[in-house]
Amino acid sequence: MVDGSLSAKISSAPSDPIFGIVEAFRADPRPEKINLAAGVYMEENGVTPILASVREAERRLLANSTTKLYKPIGGDPALVKLMRALIFREPGAPFGTLPPIATSGRVEVLHTPGGTGAVRLAVELVARLRPEAQIWVSDPTWPNHPQIADAVGVRHRSHPWTTANVRELDMGALLDAIAAAAPGDAFIFHGACHNPTGIDPTAAQWGEIANAVAARGVLPILDFAYQGLGDGLVEDAASLRAFLATGCEVLVAASASKNFALYDERVGALAIVAADPAAAAAILTHAKVAIRAAWSNPPGHGGEIVAEILGDDSLRAQWEGEVTAMRERINGNRRAFVDALAQAGAADFSHLLSGRGMFSLLGLSDAQLAQLRDEQAIYLVARGRINFAGLSAVKIPIVAKAVAALLR
Ligand SMILES: Cc1ncc(COP(=O)(O)O)c(C=O)c1O
Structure with missing residues (x-):
C-alpha cells in the first residue's frame, strides 16, 4: 500500500446510531421481529405507504412534465412560495394568506x-456569517445535529432538555444555557415533536424561551421536521410564532419527509427570517454560494410533488386529511401502549401521554435494549426511544409485556 x-x-x-439499528433489524431472520427504531411513519402492517395525494400528484406530473432541466439554486419559485405558506400559516387563516412578517421582505x-x-x-450560514459562534443542542437530540456541526466545523455544546427522570422539560436548565451562551451563538430547537423525547414546551413556555433568546441575542434554528404530527400543521408552528413575536432572527429547517411521507425524494426548505430586508437578501446570496458548493441545485421530482399538492385546493385538503390520519394513529398507539404497559404491571408511564409526535423515551439501558433485541426481536433506539407508529394492535401487548418484564 x-x-x-x-x-x-x-x-x-x-x-449511524439509527440507520445502523434499522440495518440490523433488516438482517434479523426472525419473522416475529418488531421495528420500533426507524424514524418513519408506518401503517398497522408495518409498511410506510405512498400517500394517495402523492400518487395523484405523481400521476399528474407524469402526464404533464416536459423537462428535467436544473431547478434554480434556491429551488422552484412555485415550491418555495408554497412552503412559505405552509410554514408561516396563521391559525384560522386560509392557506396562502400570509402574516405580515412573511411578506415583509425579511x-x-x-x-x-x-x-x-436545511x-x-x-449551520453553514452560522459558520460563514458568525465564525466564532457555538451551536447549542439539547441533550438528548437527533444525533445528526452535533454530527452536522462537526462536519461543518462549528463547535457545539449541549444543555439538558429534560429533568433527570426524563419525564418533563427542564425549563430552568434551558434558560440557564441561554443565559450562559454568548450573543451570536445559535440554539437548535425542535419546532415540534422533540426527537427523541417527545417532550415539547407549551405555547407559554415557547414564549418564555423566545423572550430569553431575543434578550440574549442568540439565534434560534428551528428544526421543523415533524410539522403536523404533533397537534396539527398550524398548531405545531406555535414555536415559530413565539420567536417571530419577539422580532428576532430565526432559521427554520422544514422537511416534507415525514408529513408528505416523501422520505426518499429529499424535499425540505430553509426559511431565513433576517433582521431586515437588506440582510435577508444578503444572507440569501451566502446561502446560494453554500448550496452551489454542496448539492448545486435541489432534486426536482419530490419538490414538484409537494408543489402540486399544496398548489391545488382539493389535493391539499386530501393531504391534510392524510396528515391528520397519521397523527391520530400515532396518538392512538401512544395511548394504547401506555394502557398496555399498565395492564402488564409496569411502573407508571402515564407521562408518555403528554408526549408529542412519533417518539418517546422509555428510559432503557443499553443492556436492556440488547436483551429486548436478542430475546424478543424488538428493536428500539438508544435510551429506549420508541416509535409509536411502528406499533399495531397485535404488537402493543407483546411489546408492553416485554418492557414490563425487563423493568421488574
Ligand atoms: C429532528 C430531525 N430533524 C431533521 C430530520 C431530517 O429529516 P429529512 O432529512 O429526512 O427530511 C429528522 C429525520 O429523522 C429528524 O428527526
Missing part, C-alpha cells in the same frame, strides 16, 4: 434536500 494513500491509515467509522425561503439539507445549510 502506498504511504499517504486513502487506505494507509484507514479504520472504520461507527455506524423572509427568504430555499428548497433543500430534506430537513437534513439543517446543514443553517
Whole structure:
C-alpha cells in the first residue's frame, strides 16, 4: 500500500446510531421481529405507504412534465412560495394568506434536500456569517445535529432538555444555557415533536424561551421536521410564532419527509427570517454560494410533488386529511401502549401521554435494549426511544409485556 494513500491509515467509522439499528433489524431472520427504531411513519402492517395525494400528484406530473432541466439554486419559485405558506400559516387563516412578517421582505425561503439539507445549510450560514459562534443542542437530540456541526466545523455544546427522570422539560436548565451562551451563538430547537423525547414546551413556555433568546441575542434554528404530527400543521408552528413575536432572527429547517411521507425524494426548505430586508437578501446570496458548493441545485421530482399538492385546493385538503390520519394513529398507539404497559404491571408511564409526535423515551439501558433485541426481536433506539407508529394492535401487548418484564 502506498504511504499517504486513502487506505494507509484507514479504520472504520461507527455506524449511524439509527440507520445502523434499522440495518440490523433488516438482517434479523426472525419473522416475529418488531421495528420500533426507524424514524418513519408506518401503517398497522408495518409498511410506510405512498400517500394517495402523492400518487395523484405523481400521476399528474407524469402526464404533464416536459423537462428535467436544473431547478434554480434556491429551488422552484412555485415550491418555495408554497412552503412559505405552509410554514408561516396563521391559525384560522386560509392557506396562502400570509402574516405580515412573511411578506415583509425579511423572509427568504430555499428548497433543500430534506430537513437534513436545511439543517446543514443553517449551520453553514452560522459558520460563514458568525465564525466564532457555538451551536447549542439539547441533550438528548437527533444525533445528526452535533454530527452536522462537526462536519461543518462549528463547535457545539449541549444543555439538558429534560429533568433527570426524563419525564418533563427542564425549563430552568434551558434558560440557564441561554443565559450562559454568548450573543451570536445559535440554539437548535425542535419546532415540534422533540426527537427523541417527545417532550415539547407549551405555547407559554415557547414564549418564555423566545423572550430569553431575543434578550440574549442568540439565534434560534428551528428544526421543523415533524410539522403536523404533533397537534396539527398550524398548531405545531406555535414555536415559530413565539420567536417571530419577539422580532428576532430565526432559521427554520422544514422537511416534507415525514408529513408528505416523501422520505426518499429529499424535499425540505430553509426559511431565513433576517433582521431586515437588506440582510435577508444578503444572507440569501451566502446561502446560494453554500448550496452551489454542496448539492448545486435541489432534486426536482419530490419538490414538484409537494408543489402540486399544496398548489391545488382539493389535493391539499386530501393531504391534510392524510396528515391528520397519521397523527391520530400515532396518538392512538401512544395511548394504547401506555394502557398496555399498565395492564402488564409496569411502573407508571402515564407521562408518555403528554408526549408529542412519533417518539418517546422509555428510559432503557443499553443492556436492556440488547436483551429486548436478542430475546424478543424488538428493536428500539438508544435510551429506549420508541416509535409509536411502528406499533399495531397485535404488537402493543407483546411489546408492553416485554418492557414490563425487563423493568421488574
Ligand atoms: C429532528 C430531525 N430533524 C431533521 C430530520 C431530517 O429529516 P429529512 O432529512 O429526512 O427530511 C429528522 C429525520 O429523522 C429528524 O428527526
